[in-house]
Amino acid sequence: GAGVSQSPRYKVAKRGQDVALRCDPISGHVSLFWYQQALGQGPEFLTYFQNEAQLDKSGLPSDRFFAERPEGSVSTLKIQRTQQEDSAVYLCASSLRDRGPYGYTFGSGTRLTVV
């Protein structure tokens, strides 16, 4: 597609529920990134992929967070046993490469609210 597509756009989860957030990057973009953005803050790094390889997952807050990109295209961020502090906007971005003058193209995000 023309841009990075994320679904769902909004998700309300009961505390303890598992959620899965989907990201469909721009076709041909090698690098894919997940960021978490709390209200009034800058995006915080979670993890990134180059094709299907997860090169850095140092930003994942706990082992309840898991991300995959099995075929080097679509990615899923899974959060198990959601907690209230997980409430945030989850942004996915893709880039042609992770080096060079290629900025990130962000999707519209998934706003997760844990109640």
Added chain:
Amino acid sequence: GQQVMQIPQYQHVQEGEDFTTYCNSSTTLSNIQWYKQRPGGHPVFLIQLVKSGEVKKQKRLTFQFGEAKKNSSLHITATQTTDVGTYFCAGPRGGSQGNLIFGKGTKLSVKP
């Protein structure tokens, strides 16, 4: 740990006035990127600066990268209502280009 700080946090200007936001890193950066996020929107890439002392212009926007590659600025000449939004700078965390550390942003409001 590595930090990227931006000032001011908020800026309110009259339409037609100039605006500048400053970005300071605790460590030397290989490059710096700037993004704009409109209210309710997502960050949109504006530019990447790589060279020490680099200056780049995009219409009314002027971006600078400091000589020491630890600071940067974004200057908007004659602001318009379409400039409203939050401006973020971001740089690689450590040696990992895929892991960007973002500043908290400068929120610009423009009074017509």
